[in-house]
Amino acid sequence: MRVAAYERYGPPEVVAVSERPEPVPGEGQVRVRVHAAVVGSSDSAARSGTPWFARLAFGLRAPKRHVLGSEFAGVVDAVGPGVTRFAVGDRAFGATGIDLGAHAEHVLVAESGAVVRLPDEVGMADAAAICDGALTALPFLRDAGHVRPGDRVLVNGASGSVGAAAVQLAKHLGAEVTAVCGPTHVELIGRLGADRVIDYTREDFTQARGEYDVIFDAVGKSTFRRCRRALLAGGSFLTTVPSWAIMFQQLTSKLGSRRAVIMFTGLRKDAEKLPDLEELGTLAAAGGLRPPIERVLPLEQIAAGHRIVDCGHKGGSVVVTMAPAEHRAGPSRPAASGRMTEPAS
Structure with missing residues (x-):
């Protein structure tokens, strides 16, 4: 073979x-x-x-x-x-x-x-x-983010395999979804059902304040520190990319009102x-x-x-x-x- x-x-x-x-x-x-x-x-x-x-x-x-x-x-x-x-x-x-x-x-x-x-x-x-995207996105949203109907979810890196699956699965779980991607993929992500699509070359989603229950960084391009203020109290920052910083933040954020979570779904x-x-x-x-x-x-x-x-x-x-x-x-x-x-x- x-x-x-x-x-x-x-x-x-x-x-x-x-x-x-x-x-x-x-x-x-x-x-x-x-x-x-x-x-x-x-x-x-x-x-x-x-x-x-x-x-x-x-x-x-x-x-x-x-x-x-x-x-x-x-x-x-x-x-x-x-x-x-x-x-x-x-x-x-x-x-x-x-x-x-x-x-x-x-x-x-x-x-x-x-x-x-x-x-x-x-x-x-x-x-x-x-298997490439959704098998990763589902446990992140369901088990780490505890996404429920009515939650406000932002997916960063929405045009990748995991991000595109996360947009659709968050909608399936009843969330209001904001998707972040580059300008060439805005139309694609809109077709996948996102309620709002942000072109990251025109708008910085981390400047929002107290807007999201869950921020899922599907590509590891942002950080908990940058995203924390955009989360509501009790909100969660999820990332697929491990680093020493996120490991430390996952432990220490349990003491605060907003969580940082890394999962190894594979x-x-x-x-x-x-x-x-x-x-x-x-x-x-x-x-x-x-x-x-x-x-x-x-x-x-x-x-x-x-x-x-x-x-x-x-x-x-x-x-x-x-x-x-x-x-x-x-x-x-x-x-x-x-x-x-x-x-x-």
């Missing part, structure tokens, strides 16, 4: 397509023929070995795992002994977490892992993109991700979740996908495809379309 592999840390070009033996599912394992997988910020960090603490997870001097990719969608083509949740031919989507390996034509996952059946109404690229147990995947798949099938996709590329162009992620200004997810029909189609979706147009496979 073809995989996108790397042997050393470095720029996007260190990732290249090579051949590996097809994996054979063991006891309790499911083999998925991958149709679509995401190139995300965690893949960029793992590939480059930056920031420095990324190497604590991926290898101090050289990568421990040579095939990146966590979020995937595809079709089950083999099952190991004892498997009862899946059968050959089932459409499936999920995330491998720290095991990675999804940038390949086949991936092995435990039957008990973070993988569920994919509704027929949801395309493969969309399903992978849902490290959640599979048992915690499973119900979220089911919920997100159902929501997407009903048209309530539309993940914008910046670009769809064949596996051979994965280095280009990494370059897009590295630039830091993508509108939604970057998806690579493996299925032969999708190879012929090439980049079949317009940038940041947010439409769910792929045929069921």
Whole structure:
């Protein structure tokens, strides 16, 4: 099978397509023929070995795992002994977490892992993109922000995969949503349902005073210190990007009226991700979740996908495809379309 592999840390070009033996599912394992997988910020960090603490997870001097990719969608083509949740031919989507390996034509996952059946109404690229953004945004908003109907939520970095999902999920939870993005993505985020869209080149949202119950910084471009006055008493600042400052503030802010919260959603147990995947798949099938996709590329162009992620200004997810029909189609979706147009496979 073809995989996108790397042997050393470095720029996007260190990732290249090579051949590996097809994996054979063991006891309790499911083999998925991958149709679509995401190139995300965690893949960029793992590939480059930056920031420095990324190497604590991926290898101090050289990568421990040579095939990146966590979020995937595809079709089950083999099952190991004892498997009862899946059968050959089932459409499936999920995330491998720290095991990675999804940038390949086949991936092995435990039957008990973070993988569920994919509704027929949801395309493969969309399903992978849902795992990329919404599987992170949902626990941030629901479990850390405790978003309730009527809350006022601001999403900073709303055009990224996590931010775009957060806009839609906050609306789904009943919040009034303000979204912050660059000028090229204002129209896109408006289509996703934001009540108000702020172009950060024209307005600084941190100058607001006592306006929001939750500020979700989905891209780590702001700080609790800058945002604190924009929060209402009892409000929460959430961020996806770890730093020594946010770690300290998470501890000390418990003594004040406004909280700082960092979560490591990728490290959640599979048992915690499973119900979220089911919920997100159902929501997407009903048209309530539309993940914008910046670009769809064949596996051979994965280095280009990494370059897009590295630039830091993508509108939604970057998806690579493996299925032969999708190879012929090439980049079949317009940038940041947010439409769910792929045929069921």
